[in-house]
Amino acid sequence: MKVSSSSGRVCGGGGGGGVCGNGGEDGNDTGSRGDSGGGGGGAPNNNNSSSSSTSTCTSSPPCSEGCGGGGGGGSGGSGLVAGVLVSDQGEVISDRYVGVARQFASRQASERGSNKADQSDGSDDETTLRQMLVSSYMVDGLRSLQHQVTDMSANLTTRLDELQSRGVSPSPAAYYGTEHRGHMETSVALSEIRTQLHELTRSLESCQSEVTEVKRDMVAIKNELDTVQQVKEEIEELREYVDRLELQSHRRKLRLLEQGLTFFLSYTILASMLGMLQFGYNTGVINAPEGNIEKFIKDVFEDRYKENMDHAQAELLYSFAVSIFAIGGMLGGFSGGIIANRFGRKGGLLLNSFVGIGGACLMGLTKYFNSYEVLFIGRFIIGVNCGLNTSLVPMYISEIAPLNLRGGLGTVNQLAVTTGLLISQILGIEQILGTDEGWPLLLGLAICPAILQLILLPVCPESPRYLLITKQWEEEARKALRRLRATNQIEEDIEEMRAEERAQQSEATISMMELVCSPTLRQPLIISVVMQLSQQLSGINAVFYYSTSLFITAGLAENVAKFVTIGIGVIMVNMTLVTMPLMDKTGRRTLHLYGLGGMFIFSIFITISLLITEMIDWMSYLAVVSILGFVVFFAVGPGSIPWMITAELFSQGPRPAAMSIAVLINWVANFAVGIGFQPLKTALDNYTFLPFSVLLAIFWIFTYKKVPETKNKTFEEILALFRQNGSLVEIEASKTTSTITLVKPEDTPLDTDKYAS
Numbered sequence: 001m002k003v004s005s006s007s008g009r010v011c012g013g014g015g016g017g018g019v020c021g022n023g024g025e026d027g028n029d030t031g032s033r034g035d036s037g038g039g040g041g042g043a044p045n046n047n048n049s050s051s052s053s054t055s056t057c058t059s060s061p062p063c064s065e066g067c068g069g070g071g072g073g074g075s076g077g078s079g080l081v082a083g084v085l086v087s088d089q090g091e092v093i094s095d096r097y098v099g100v101a102r103q104f105a106s107r108q109a110s111e112r113g114s115n116k117a118d119q120s121d122g123s124d125d126e127t128t129l130r131q132m133l134v135s136s137y138m139v140d141g142l143r144s145l146q147h148q149v150t151d152m153s154a155n156l157t158t159r160l161d162e163l164q165s166r167g168v169s170p171s172p173a174a175y176y177g178t179e180h181r182g183h184m185e186t187s188v189a190l191s192e193i194r195t196q197l198h199e200l201t202r203s204l205e206s207c208q209s210e211v212t213e214v215k216r217d218m219v220a221i222k223n224e225l226d227t228v229q230q231v232k233e234e235i236e237e238l239r240e241y242v243d244r245l246e247l248q249s250h251r252r253k254l255r256l257l258e259q260g261l262t263f264f265l266s267y268t269i270l271a272s273m274l275g276m277l278q279f280g281y282n283t284g285v286i287n288a289p290e291g292n293i294e295k296f297i298k299d300v301f302e303d304r305y306k307e308n309m310d311h312a313q314a315e316l317l318y319s320f321a322v323s324i325f326a327i328g329g330m331l332g333g334f335s336g337g338i339i340a341n342r343f344g345r346k347g348g349l350l351l352n353s354f355v356g357i358g359g360a361c362l363m364g365l366t367k368y369f370n371s372y373e374v375l376f377i378g379r380f381i382i383g384v385n386c387g388l389n390t391s392l393v394p395m396y397i398s399e400i401a402p403l404n405l406r407g408g409l410g411t412v413n414q415l416a417v418t419t420g421l422l423i424s425q426i427l428g429i430e431q432i433l434g435t436d437e438g439w440p441l442l443l444g445l446a447i448c449p450a451i452l453q454l455i456l457l458p459v460c461p462e463s464p465r466y467l468l469i470t471k472q473w474e475e476e477a478r479k480a481l482r483r484l485r486a487t488n489q490i491e492e493d494i495e496e497m498r499a500e501e502r503a504q505q506s507e508a509t510i511s512m513m514e515l516v517c518s519p520t521l522r523q524p525l526i527i528s529v530v531m532q533l534s535q536q537l538s539g540i541n542a543v544f545y546y547s548t549s550l551f552i553t554a555g556l557a558e559n560v561a562k563f564v565t566i567g568i569g570v571i572m573v574n575m576t577l578v579t580m581p582l583m584d585k586t587g588r589r590t591l592h593l594y595g596l597g598g599m600f601i602f603s604i605f606i607t608i609s610l611l612i613t614e615m616i617d618w619m620s621y622l623a624v625v626s627i628l629g630f631v632v633f634f635a636v637g638p639g640s641i642p643w644m645i646t647a648e649l650f651s652q653g654p655r656p657a658a659m660s661i662a663v664l665i666n667w668v669a670n671f672a673v674g675i676g677f678q679p680l681k682t683a684l685d686n687y688t689f690l691p692f693s694v695l696l697a698i699f700w701i702f703t704y705k706k707v708p709e710t711k712n713k714t715f716e717e718i719l720a721l722f723r724q725n726g727s728l729v730e731i732e733a734s735k736t737t738s739t740i741t742l743v744k745p746e747d748t749p750l751d752t753d754k755y756a757s
């Protein structure tokens, strides 16, 4: 029974399953039991083998039987193992390969997205793949199996030929005997076996070609795995780089937050704030000498036309002198952005000093020229000067201020305005310059801040941000910074400016039209505009321009009312001083909310007091207290914050254009209140303050919902607040922004396509 022993060897000593096993048991049964023999011989593994062989060799049914038999017979032998794994895993591997590769691709994508891929899952799949790769070594096993089967086949053929040659020529005596029949049956059985062996060989060949394909797939998987590994490493590298950047930027910010006030910084702030003082002074200077100016207008008219001018006409011309200032202011404020871009912040202020000197001279020489037209021109020119100041000074201050002092130093703008107002109120009293002779000098004194600026400004450094970002003059920017910070350690500032520059790269310098049309800048622009409106439409100038008459309406004597008005100026200056340190502690948004809220409550009290003063005498004191409260809360937030927040909400590129628009709105609203309050008073009488209460409530809600906190945030961070679809996204002040340019330290741009695929 050599057949069985040889098949036993081929099948890995599998106990003669299938082809081999049956032959070994009993030649008679070989054909019929060939299929099931393997099943019986190798029960433990046969399930596996038969199903797998079917799947792999579907085109060769005999092979399926043969393989099945062989596999079943060799429960522990290499032939079985190879047969089972190759045919079975071969297909499974192909499927799994696709599946796992997809899994990897998607994980790779999600890893890029979240940077938080589940690493253990990834390694599980990898392990599976690697195991599968290992299993490919069994392919070699199969190859050796095939050789063995070929050998076996050759052996069998030889032996069969021997048997047949013996069987086909039997002795005549036995020809019809039992032996002859036995020989014939054996011969038939053997040729069947031979046929099966041929088929088995063919089937093995086809298995081998499939195995080769699987092997190719394996190589492809391995390459994919290597790529995945490489990408993983790159992602890791990138993650580390981003972490490093975050850390650096956090440290940089901490150092920026430690900066203090230096001599040169204070000097520069002082020199520039004279511009805002000029604005405050000219806002208030015209109020006190109203009667004197009207008298002058009448005299000039009579001199010129030898006829009398009635009081109403003189009043109208006086109002014109008041309001033409605001028209000049609108023009100046609006052109502030262009001037700031062309001549710089300091450069623009220096040029503006000449405008101020011109305007002040004309006003001061009005009487000398005996012409009220000169007064009008003077007021218009000083208006242009003040408009430019309101645009340039807050921009300059916010650009040179260290991060941690930006709020406090921004308050300097309003401190200067209120100081200017107070000075004009004090100098305007009859005892000083509020006389027929004194008023031209009172108006002409506006020359002082302009001349002082002309003297002080040349020593001041230009805004380093303007030099570095707008002009790209790095050396000059460094020089300016060294002077302002009084140190050579200016890298943090330079880095912070560079970050701002990077963050705004698409908007280097933008025009007003581009600003208005840009969807990303719309939200900060709306906020800036509403903040300016909240300052002017709060009704503060109704109090300032008409406080004396308001107090008289509330029942105070005229001379008392005038001094209470000055008292308001004093309170205003002091309260602005008090809020200075709060700006960088409590924050702009919070203070603005407190301010508007307080003003709302006191505006209601003003209305109540006006309503019941007529009934209860002492209620006039409630009016005074309410107006004082109103002013105090104005100083808490709405006085200072609108000036600084516009400069803060925009980066270097759009900042000048944004300042122009916001300042223009401020002047227009200021003008509207100045012009509209008297008719409003006539129309609403004791309810005059009610419209302001309503507006204050609206501004409070807007601030609560829309205005971000800018305290201790770099310009780059503030920019990031508005990045997501133009909507407000709060980020922690301590964190850096997400606007990190994806360029590795060695300036190797990331292959983003690779990560995207």
Ligand SMILES: OC[C@H]1O[C@](O)(CO)[C@@H](O)[C@@H]1O
Pocket (backbone or CB within 6 Å): 283, 414, 417, 418, 421, 535, 536, 540, 541, 544, 572, 639, 670
């Ligand atoms: O302090 C009051 C003054 O402040 C301003 O609002 C400017 O900030 C002026 O319009 C107003 O007269």
